[in-house]
Amino acid sequence: MTYTAGGPTQATTDGPTEATADGTGALRRVVPPARRYLARRKGVPARLALWSAAEAGQTFVVGYGVAHAVDRGFLAGDTRQGLLWLAVAAVAVLLGAPVIRGVFAELAGLTEPLRDGLVRCAVDRSMAEALARPGGADRAAVSRLTNQVEIARDSFAGLVLTLRSFVFTAAGALLGLLSLHTALLVVVVPPLLAGLVLFLATLRPMAAAQRSALAADEALGDHAARTRAALRDITAFGTAPETERQGASLVADAATTARALARWAAVRTAALGIAGHLPVLALLVAVPWLRGRGVTAGALLGAFTYLVQSLLPAVHTLMTALGAAGSRLLVVLDRILDRELLPTVARPAQAGPAGRFEQPPAAAHPGGRSLVAADAAAGYSAPAYPAGEVSATGEAVPSVHRGTSGVPVPGPVAGDCGSPDEAEGRPRPDRTAPSKATATQQPTVAVELRAVTLSYGVRAEPVLDTVDLRVAPGEHIAVVGPSGIGKSTLTRLVAGMLAPSSGEVRVAGLPVTGRSASQLAALRVLLPQQAYVFAGTVAENLTYLRPDACPDDINATVRSLALGSLVARLGGLDGLVPPDELSQGERQLLALARAHLSVAPLLLLDEATCHLDPASEAQAEEALARRPGTLLVVAHRLSSALRADRILVLDGRRTVCGTHREVLARSSLYRDLTGHWNSGRAPRPATAARTAAGDARRT
Ligand SMILES: Nc1ncnc2c1ncn2[C@@H]1O[C@H](COP(=O)(O)OP(=O)(O)OP(=O)(O)O)[C@@H](O)[C@H]1O
Secondary structure, three states: OOOOOHHHHHHHHHHHHHHHHHOOHHHHHHHHHHHHHHHOOOHHHHHHHHHHHHHHHHHHHHHHHHHHHHHHHHOOOOHHHHHHHHHHHHHHHHHHHHHHHHHHHHHHHHHHHHHHHHHHHHHHHHHHHHHHOOOOOOHHHHHHHHHHHHHHHHHHHHHHHHHHHHHHHHHHHHHHHHHHOHHHHHHHHHHHHHHHHHHHHHHHHHHHHHHHHHHHHHHHHHHHHHHHHOHHHHHHHOOHHHHHHHHHHHHHHHHHHHHHHHHHHHHHHHHHHHHHHHHHHHHHHOHHHHHHOOOOHHHHHHHHHHHHHHHHHHHHHHHHHHHHHHHHHHHHHHHHHOHHHOHHHHOHHHEOOOOOEOOOHHHOOOOOOOHHHHHHHOOOOOOOOOOOHHHHOOOOOOEEEEOOOOOEEEEOOOOOOOOOEOOOOEOOOOOOOOOHHHHHHOOOOOEEEEEEEEOOOOOOOOOEEEEEEEEOOOOEEEEEOOOOOOHHHHHHHHOOOOOOOEEEEEEOOEEOOOOOHHHHHHHEEEEOOOOOOOOOEHHHHHOOOOOOOOHHHHHHHHHHOOOHHHHHHOOOOOOEOOHHHOOHHHHHHHHHHHHHHOOOOEEEEEOOOOOOOHHHHHHHHHHHHHOOOEEEEEOOOHHHHHHOOEEEEOEOEOOEEEOHHHHHHHOHHHHHHHHHHHHOOOOOOHHHHHHHHHHHHHO
């Protein structure tokens, strides 16, 4: 499949890398639209400032009224004046409600248009992405984006409120200090400014670090999710070490970015300490000096009150809000506004005449594209998993070509699975690997197992134990045995996808262990139970393993497998295959036809006909048996076993091979199996069979 661990890494780190490189990427991108946004709403901040001033005045009047009611009224014995000042304070309290309402109404004038604009962006992007991957639209993306919009709106509102409160509180506190004594400002302002400057200096690198950490986390998550989805193909193509290496590298990236973020967080904490606590300390240390300059005890007490009650909490809130909400806002805005990710929004040329979005070229075919094609459209076309679909039927293919229909179809990976035909973008067999002609000329044995033992773990009981087998070229072999006995393991060994723990496996006279994917591709085709087809034309699906097949060959295959009606229903050989709309059996038929058309001298069918009815299975197996070459079939029906020249009964150490009559005579397990197949009951489970074998070995 297309999934490449390299792909996501590249795709997701491009932006962050840029942002990290100069530390200003996100700010540079976000500031111009933010300026334009505010410029269009100049009146709103001004009105907000007026309401904020009124709010500050209201707060001042409440305190002022209470103080005078006490000092000039009740304590001075003038109850009337005391009540009058209290009435002033009460009016101020009552006026507080409309003032707060005014503040929030103006705030909404700033935040709600922002939200609307961002929602529009998010919807446009979702539409663009849905058009770019028909049938594969990521519905969760819409919810993710709208969630991000809410985050942006809330962060923005919080920031505006905090900034506003800081400006008015700080101004009030500094004016208060100034009114008490100018010397107080000399002591308080330097550490306050130093902390603020240090804090502002951390903003850009911190945002870049946050973005990088986020991107690294996403790349890692993406890799994990895609690896999980591609496990089967990764195993099939033996690319686990490469996947693991890429995973380890992404983990290292995530750790590095998390450490960078932690370093900046430490600097920010230091800034908070300097601005938030140093002024109080400085004031304490400077008391003798201040007293010498005529600052009274009452003024000192007032200064401490201003610092502890107003200024420092305001600084703390500002830094926390700017640090958390500000960075978050920057990152989220940058993502939502990222034009690179908005193809149809950013490029009006793609809009249709009526202003409707036209489908991008990759989407110009009906739905049901395979994951391969969808991933490729999403940008993951850089191949990482060496392959050639050869081994695993039809689609575990890492790169995407455009077929003659213009539809992306899986193709080979340059360098590792045979050189692509540049003219047609089609796979070619590896010329260095033995061709069918040479393979059939040279070897007298098509498949050979020499004392093959395979255990999946060091201490695990062997699944196959010193198995010997020789299959002649052109022979048709059926492999039977209860569930879990090792039939698939055997096919994977013969296909070269598993290395034996001991012994040797040869195909066409050549050891398969250690061969490259392309060399193995020239030797055999393995069809697993789960048949893959990809979104492309019928012809592209059928000729994938033999791109140079002529129409006569294709038609002969279609006839041999009785595919005529299916092909006709799909619109002929040029009709498009909708993978999601085919039944399992139809998919198996297409995969079988593809194998039939291939020139590999050995076909391995691992229950590849299990979804076919007995008649279709018989037709397919007979067609594949007539095809020049050797056929090894994991049989799940007696009829399938009876069609073979010989039957290999896997039964632990008591594995037997021979004609139906021979194995019937020699293998109790085979007698058991045929009895069960005839009666339709489940055969004896492998574990029981293996326990019996183990018992036999021990005795
Ligand atoms: N990758 C693996 N790691 C560990 N054990 C495995 C692995 N693959 C298969 N096995 C074990 O090896 C044994 C044989 O499995 P295998 O798939 O070859 O059996 P099978 O005969 O094909 O079974 P079935 O008919 O159910 O497909 C089973 O016990 C299985 O659990």
